[in-house]
Amino acid sequence: MSDPLRLGIAGLGTVGVGVVKIVRQKAAMLQSRTGREITISAISARTRDKDRGVSLTGYAWEDDPVTLATRDDVDVFVELMGGSDGPAKAATEAALAAGKDVVTANKAMLALHGQSLAEAAESAGAVLRFEAAVAGGIPVIKSLTEGLAGNEITRVMGVMNGTCNYILTRMQSAGLPYEEVFEEANQLGFLEADPELDVGGIDAGHKLALLASIAYGTQVAFSEVELEGIGQITIEDIRQAADMGYRIKLLGVAQLTGRGLEQRMSPCLVPDSSPLGQLEGGTNMVVIEGDQVGQIVLRGAGAGEGPTASAVLSDVIDIARGTRLSTFGQPATTLRPVTPARATAPAPYYLRMLLQDRPGALAKIATTLGEAGISIDRMRQYGHSSGTAPVLIVTHKTTRASLDEALVAMPATKALAEAPVALRIEEA
Amino acid sequence: MSDPLRLGIAGLGTVGVGVVKIVRQKAAMLQSRTGREITISAISARTRDKDRGVSLTGYAWEDDPVTLATRDDVDVFVELMGGSDGPAKAATEAALAAGKDVVTANKAMLALHGQSLAEAAESAGAVLRFEAAVAGGIPVIKSLTEGLAGNEITRVMGVMNGTCNYILTRMQSAGLPYEEVFEEANQLGFLEADPELDVGGIDAGHKLALLASIAYGTQVAFSEVELEGIGQITIEDIRQAADMGYRIKLLGVAQLTGRGLEQRMSPCLVPDSSPLGQLEGGTNMVVIEGDQVGQIVLRGAGAGEGPTASAVLSDVIDIARGTRLSTFGQPATTLRPVTPARATAPAPYYLRMLLQDRPGALAKIATTLGEAGISIDRMRQYGHSSGTAPVLIVTHKTTRASLDEALVAMPATKALAEAPVALRIEEA
Known part of the structure; x- marks a missing residue:
């Protein structure tokens, strides 16, 4: 039997409490599935004295999540505080620097600092996992x-x-x-x-x-x-x-x-x-x-306590089983910088406009679309009221660039009573 | 850089060819995702000379999958022959006995021999994985x-x-x-x-x-x-x-x-x-x-070449990355024997019957259901034709045992022109 896997949990909101509950109440199940005991050594949260509906006795308390993250009796730092920077990032960095594995539900932190955190994890030989950060309980x-x-x-x-x-x-x-x-x-x-x-x-x-x-x-x-x-x-x-x-x-x-x-x-x-x-x-x-x-x-x-805690546990269980993966599926140093592209994949668009109720208004809009190379698939004009007429257009496939060209040209036609709304139609 | 992971593939039908194509055509992608090269050492199939639409040059040929499975230059035996017993099982057992990891798409083999094969894998320190055996490309x-x-x-x-x-x-x-x-x-x-x-x-x-x-x-x-x-x-x-x-x-x-x-x-x-x-x-x-x-x-x-090959590759990639899991999620020796239960979870049922067109027939059926403790939620009787009347009944929640009791009692009522059809309504 392997040594227990010891967690330090920072953040005892809905998700943190959910994780504590599973670790306490499903100890036998977790042990049978991972071959080792999963325990909690220490916890941290903003407020210490608060009834969270679950017993926290037996866990060391740390006011400072950075201290928690680097404790000798913590193998995995579980970051459930949230916030892209501040204590969450500081504690995550401290944990990784100390060679601790990190499991987090913090999408903002990873979206903004994922690359540097993943590199920090890899140079320390630690893993940084985040199943709970995206789409809650869905694996x-x-x-x-x-x-x-x-x-x-x-x-x-x-x-x-x-x-x-x-x-x-x-x-x-x-x-x-x-x-x-x-x-x-x-x-x-x-x-x-x-x-x-x-x-x-x-x-x-x-x-x-x-x-x-x-x-x-x-x-x-x-x-x-x-x-x-x-x-x-x-x-x-x-x-x-x-x-x-x-x-x-x-x-x-x-x-x-x-x-x-x-x-x-x-x-x-x-x-x-x-x-x-x-x-x-x-x-x-x-x-x-x-x-x-x-x-x-x-x-x-x-979202929610159970689903998000389920995702956190899946990362913890992976670590308990010895599964060690790169944060983004390949070594962080091999990830390529992004060349961003504005929507170039062509798609049909839905356009909602409010036309001035005057002769030729619709013709001007149709002409503007045509000049941008956009053809109309379906069009509906509704009954007039107070001098304006709602019009809906579904275009054939076009690029966002062509559409933007048409949208930019529209005000000059003076055919519109308000700015048009354009929504992409995504084949699904 | 780690050593290459060397596959031996037995079975070159749709799925086997799909696997060969991915390994050949996506070598760089697989290497970047696993940190090592994935190669094919040897292959085996029933017919050697057959155009399979993919080049097989550079791979050793074995007529006997057992020989393939135990070759020194094979790290992972990929079993895509099918069949619950025979060559598939013999070669899988030989591979595991030789300490080779095995990836298979063979649901029949695992459904009938999963326990003994998983135990064989574990006692040899090998892994036996089967993502492709269930629901094709779905992970x-x-x-x-x-x-x-x-x-x-x-x-x-x-x-x-x-x-x-x-x-x-x-x-x-x-x-x-x-x-x-x-x-x-x-x-x-x-x-x-x-x-x-x-x-x-x-x-x-x-x-x-x-x-x-x-x-x-x-x-x-x-x-x-x-x-x-x-x-x-x-x-x-x-x-x-x-x-x-x-x-x-x-x-x-x-x-x-x-x-x-x-x-x-x-x-x-x-x-x-x-x-x-x-x-x-x-x-x-x-x-x-x-x-x-x-x-x-x-x-x-x-099903299909791409989806099933995708699932096979996911197991191969796990092995290449060093992920080593028990076949059924926990050590095979800790899996409990099944105590089978007939459907005890109560559910509503849909019943289709053909009634004899004679007075009191429907009453007899309703009485039989009532005596088994089954109450009727919805009932429809259709226009008579040739001396019989179709009747549909949706029951309230009941157990399969109660339903079977009613179904067994029905022939004695002589109210039915043919055996009834009963389908469970599953809340989804």
């Missing part, structure tokens, strides 16, 4: 890093922010406007303290950048993710999309093309009969496409 | 063994025979009877040489038995899987199920209850809005439920 990091490692990945897509998917599907099912459902989600405690992290696509963008790194062997490059939030989506967009056989999702897409790496996190239309289109509520979904395997779809809870 | 063995290892698994379900799902969804979409679609599938080459392996549920039952072993830490027990094929499903069943909001799937379910391990592979009704209900055509889906993670759904191609 997506493992699937991509290991299960599909025989593939050249051709596209990774995902709905990875449950709050946004809740808002969008609730708008549709209840017929409510964005502002009202946003407030509802807020009341239910679904939103981050800074809601822009959710509805602005930042949180999901962090996750996409991590997936892209593994998929394409590139250095994490969150700053190159094209971010667009869901705040501009109206109930009318959702209804019109539904009417045409689509659903609107905050969708992350990463693709490596001849021009470089595309990383987009933006509201997209997807076919309502596709797995992504059928995804309701707060559930997450990741779609991985490989040259050998075709399309693999993974679906499950993206 | 389900990895997800269950590793990604969800922090969970007590509460239920595993799956549609794991693409041919059956093709037949059932094609019957529905084209409105064709079973016999006609079966013949169509046969023409398309979708069926095994012995079609009973597909439509009788045997192939999918093998896969279910492997998943159950990992999920519950029990010895593989294919002989205890309750098997029921799809041959009795009529187009009317499919239409009626659709009418009530269900789809019919050949569904495998494994559950550990207080009474023991239930393993069922049988046609079931699932809600049409569930991921399983929405699964069309030849695609596979596995649903894993854990006490922490909730429900995880994995979907992808269950």
Whole structure:
């Protein structure tokens, strides 16, 4: 029998408590599956005296997570504090420098500092794992890093922010406007303290950048993710999309093309009969496409105590079993810097515009699109009201560059009463 | 740089050729992901002279897979011959006895001999892995063994025979009877040489038995899987199920209850809005439920050159990276023997009967059900024809034992013109 694997856990919020519970309550199961005992040596959190619904007796307490991370009786530092910098990063760096393995759920830290942390881990002979940072309980990091490692990945897509998917599907099912459902989600405690992290696509963008790194062997490059939030989506967009056989999702897409790496996190239309289109509520979904395997779809809870703790435990169990993998699937020093590419993969687009109700307005818009090389697949004009006319256009496949060219030229036509909304239609 | 990892591949059918292609064409990618070269030393197949669409020069040829498996220049024996016994088993045993690691796609061999082969692997210090044996390209063995290892698994379900799902969804979409679609599938080459392996549920039952072993830490027990094929499903069943909001799937379910391990592979009704209900055509889906993670759904191609080769490569890559896991997720000697339980988990059932058109016939059936403690949720009787009347009943939740009691008592009522069909309704 091997020695016990001793954890030091920093951060005792929902996820930290979930991890403590599993380690305490499922000790026999974990031991039978790993061949060794998994124990907790020490813990750390902002507040010491607080009933967390689980006994913490027998664990040493550290006020300072850096001290915790470097204790002699800690083999694995489990970082569940969150925050891209500050104590989380300091303690992670200290743990790695001391040769400790690190398991973290911290997507922001890895999205911003993944490359340097992975290099630090490797030069110390330690492993740094982060299954819980992306899509909660779904074993997506493992699937991509290991299960599909025989593939050249051709596209990774995902709905990875449950709050946004809740808002969008609730708008549709209840017929409510964005502002009202946003407030509802807020009341239910679904939103981050800074809601822009959710509805602005930042949180999901962090996750996409991590997936892209593994998929394409590139250095994490969150700053190159094209971010667009869901705040501009109206109930009318959702209804019109539904009417045409689509659903609107905050969708992350990463693709490596001849021009470089595309990383987009933006509201997209997807076919309502596709797995992504059928995804309701707060559930997450990741779609991985490989040259050998075709399309693999993974679906499950993206947040919450149990699902996230399950993912943390999978990394801990790997370490207990002696599995030692590079953070992003290959040595960090071999990851290539990203050449970012703006969306070059052509796609059809959905355009919503409000036309001035005057003769020739629609013709001017159609001409502007035509001059940018964009042809119209479907068009609908609605009944006039107060001097303006809503128009919806679905284009044939075009590039984002052509579309931008048309969008830039539109104001000069004076045909529009407000700025148009353009959403990509992603084949799913 | 580590030494190359040298493969010996036995079996050059679709999957074997797919594996050779990846190793040849993606050498640089595999090396960057594993840190070592993956090479092929020797190959073996039934027929030597045959154009397989890929160059085999540079590989030693062995007529006898046993000789191949034990060659000095083979580190990993890749068994892709198939067949539960015979050369596949002999060569696997020889490889393990010689301390070689083994990667196989052979579900039948593992379903029948998994326990003894896993023990042989462990006593030789070798690993025996089989990602490709279950659900083709879907990384389900990895997800269950590793990604969800922090969970007590509460239920595993799956549609794991693409041919059956093709037949059932094609019957529905084209409105064709079973016999006609079966013949169509046969023409398309979708069926095994012995079609009973597909439509009788045997192939999918093998896969279910492997998943159950990992999920519950029990010895593989294919002989205890309750098997029921799809041959009795009529187009009317499919239409009626659709009418009530269900789809019919050949569904495998494994559950550990207080009474023991239930393993069922049988046609079931699932809600049409569930991921399983929405699964069309030849695609596979596995649903894993854990006490922490909730429900995880994995979907992808269950067969074919690329997807299956992708799964084989994932095992090879694990070995190249130094990952060494027990075949069924814990040492084979610690796996518990199965106490089989007939379906004790209560469920609603769908019953199709043909009543004699005589007064009181329906009352007798209802009485028989009531006497077995089964209450009726929904009932439909259709227009009479030629002296008989079709009746459909959906029961409230009941046990299989109660249902069997009622079914056994029914002939004595003389109310039925033919034997009833009973299908479980599985919450999904």
